[in-house]
Amino acid sequence: YDQVFAVFDAFRTEMAGIDRVIINAGMGKGQPLGTGYFYANRQTAETNFVAALAQTEAAMEIFRAQNSGHLVMISSISAMRGMKKNLTTYAATKAGVAMLAEGLQVELQNSPIKVTTIFPGFIRSEINEKVKNTPFLVDTETGCKALVKAIEKEPKNASVPGWPWGPLGFAMRHLPLKMVGKMM
Template sequence: MPHPLRQRIFLTGASAGLGAGMARAFAARGRDLVLVARRLDRLTELREELLARHPGRRVVVGELDVDDPDAVAEVVPRLAGELGGVDRFIANAGIGESASIGTGHAARNRAVLATNVLGTHATCEAAMELFRAQGAGHLVVISSVASVRGMAGSRSAYGASKAALNSLAESIRADVLGTPIAVTTVLPGFIATDINTGRRGPFTVDLATGVAALTAAVEREPVRAYVPEWPWRPVSALLRVLPLPVLRRLT
């Protein structure tokens, strides 16, 4: 069952897109926030916006590049301490501009894999240290429907990186099964954000719709959530069984 209230939420990749959208949505629900990203200027503007709209909320912001594991290990507990602790950690930071393998874009693909896999791993390490120490918490790992099958073109390394996160989240869940620490993997479909530029397909929803579905899913604290649930849960089931030639034409 979902925890009745996760009051203090730590959110990575919060300066734009789904991260900023979730920050606004959770602040509107009365939550206190720690927001981190590489672009501190955007976070500062977002903090001012949230405090103006929701007086009384606590919003801590900090600059963090998840590609720097030493910085992650130092910044996460420090900022969590400024809020007095964290009840939910959303590992959202990531990049998405990959390309077909062997087409001259190795550096771009390596960057996607490094940030999405190793960067998320670093934040999960820091979050789980906090949760293990306090004996409770909710870890949310943002994956993608692109992780369900290997996909061509711009979703190649990106999908592979998100598939790795599915396994990472499940491994963490297995470790803490039966404890007050919950782990949720969220697989968004096509949502109109900057990270999805050039990779939007059928059933793409606008950012507001996507954020509303994502926030609602996180609040339920399921093991796995597809966002929006319709059509992405049945579509994901279909993607798993389609022959590769058919899948290639669809994606």
């Protein structure tokens, strides 16, 4: 983790400041809890949350010193509610990332430092290339263009792509867990 701080500081020095940091630490190696795969769940948690925390700390040190910047936290649509089986640890870590961002949004609401949380739905990438029956999957190019468009608007929160994930995210947050479990 020390390297994260050194690399961020080197970028800041080389570029005389940093305008935006996008934190996208993520892997989906998790397994159902209690099935003997603690190592996989721990690795997912360390990558998705602890590594994101280190990057957030490093970015915020720079942004606080500059009194400016845009922090973008890539969460997941799965962070909206608890998920089952292989998604349990992944979703929990992405919910943690979203709460880090929300805490900063509350703290920095009257500051020139902006914080955005992105909740991507299924965008084709190496993390999901072997997953079958992925609902509403968009190709990499479409997903990346939607991510860039959302990030450049600097909202507090955005589901990407907006359709169908905006309405589905709302539904996931408000429907009974039994229904959410059938959706995902």
